[in-house]
Amino acid sequence: MALSRRAFLTLLAGTGLLAPAVHAAPSPPRGTFALAGTVYPGRGAPLPGHAVLVRRGRIEGVVPARDVADRPVIAPEGGSILPGVINAHCHNLHTARERRERWLDHGVTAIGDAASPLKFLSALLDSPSGRTATASACGPMLCPPGGYPLPVHSPEHALAVASPKEGADAVRRLADRGAARIKIAFEPGILPRPWPRFDTATARSICDTARRLGLAVRCHVEDLSGLEPALDAGADFVEHVPYRWHDHGAIRPVLGPDGAPVPHYRQLLERMVRNGVVMTPTLDVFTRTPWNGPALFAPVRTFHALGGKVALGNDFPYRRTDAGMPVREMRLLARAGLDRAAVLEAATATAAEVCGFRDRGRIAPGMAADLLMVRGAPSPDALQDPVHIVKDGVFIR
Structure with a gap:
């Protein structure tokens, strides 16, 4: 027949x-x-x-x-x-060829570059249709003079701004160059002398200017002391999971005796949920450090249980994290309480939201x-x- x-x-x-x-x-x-x-x-x-x-x-x-x-x-x-899976938080691999070989050929069809030198922005935005992983880029991170990431990364990874006007001007400059997101940080570091952090007016100027230009702000927060000022400034996305707490020179626990986030932390997580702030925990990178432990997983579990949106990103290439399909991050999100459907949503629809992709992820x-x-x-x-x-x-x- x-x-x-x-x-x-x-x-x-x-x-x-x-x-x-x-x-x-x-x-x-x-x-x-x-x-x-x-x-x-x-x-x-x-x-x-x-x-x-x-x-x-x-x-x-x-x-x-x-x-x-x-x-x-x-x-x-x-x-x-x-x-297609989206890795919402990674760095390096800027060229179209690199993104093809290390991401797309493994099923990662788009990535969010979460801060790179300005000179790489044009390469990241070169995404020939059907031939490489599409990239969303922030460009260099905005920071106060001497603030993170300057103490640990090259000066090329940051644009230092010292006033609300300089902050607004830097946002407009990045937007004109094609940045899809703006990246800032509230990070005191782990040293006895804390690193400089944004004053309230400058941080708000950055977030407000970004919003007027149709952009959103991703905020690096590893220390609980930075979470409240990040939310006060109007950050849309929290990068990493706050796992330590330096409070006016004293080190305080982020988890209570019951293993759950302390009341202050829980209140901030509840605020994130109310305001629709997304968390990208990057558990893969932190579980490769001495900080690996319950303080990484309990906040994510609580945030997710409260109805918070979680996105997938593994912070490649730091701490020997891998390019390719981020299966280790997926398994760690499951360990933090996300079921299979939630992990899939974190790796697709929510990751697209973090990166600013309106036509991908679903x-x-x-x-x-x-x-x-x-x-x-x-x-x-x-x-x-x-x-x-x-x-x-x-x-x-």
């Missing part, structure tokens, strides 16, 4: 013979096809037996797989389709066709070896 074109292509897809032909296509994303299986949209319940419709690099819709009759359908047995009509297909449920193990990687509608694998 003769097979129809659709049936023939579906048979090839099921045997894995179709993927190499698509993988070899060097042309820009122009294909029309569907990926069928269980669809995990990034937010919301999975949709078994559905297909993601792709045309010219964009998602047309999500429909029951049985209704697709106008295009090739790729449907390996037991396949799951999810948005499977919905009009979104960029950044997609992964895995066998079985999208667990960290399955994500280490995706069946297919699709970037802007182009098959990478």
Whole structure:
């Protein structure tokens, strides 16, 4: 019996013979096809037996797989389709080639560079469609003179500002260069003499100017003493999890005898939830240090239980963290109380929010066709070896 074109292509897809032909296509994303299986949209319940419709690099819709009759359908047995993973907090690997080899080829379709020298901003923003991991960039971190990151990183990683006007001017300068986010810090360091931190007026000027320009502010906070001033200034995202507390020269515990965050910390976490402030804990980098312990996990567990949004980022390349699929961060988020659905949302929809990607991180009509297909449920193990990687509608694998 003769097979129809659709049936023939579906048979090839099921045997894995179709993927190499698509993988070899060097042309820009122009294909029309569907990926069928269980669809995990990034937010919301999975949709078994559905297909993601792709045309010219964009998602047309999500429909029951049985209704697709106008295009090739790729449907390996037991396949799951999810948005491309986004590493919301990393550094380095600025060029398109580096992002292709170390991120995209492993299924990380976009990244958030959380502070790099100004000279690399143009390279980060060079994201040829369908050929590299899309990058969101902050440029150098804004800081007071002598403040973090200057004590530990090269001067190129910072722009020092000493007044509200200088802060506002620096934000406008970065916005003009294409920065998608602004990065600041409230970090006293771990030395007997604390590092300088922003005064209230300058920090608010930075956040207010960013907001007027349609940007948002990511704030480095490792010490609990920096969390309240960061929220007072209007930071939208908290980078890292505060795991220590230097309070006016005294070291205080961040956890109480019951192992939960102390009342002051819990109140600040509740405030973050009320204000929609997202946390990117970067547990991977901290668990490779002497600070590894309950103070990393209990605050994330409490924040998540309160309804807070958590994003995935592993702070590559610091402390020997890895490029590629950030499975260790996924497993650590699970250890901090996030179930599989919450980890997937942290790695897709919420990570996109942190980076400022409006058309990535979810499977919905009009979104960029950044997609992964895995066998079985999208667990960290399955994500280490995706069946297919699709970037802007182009098959990478």
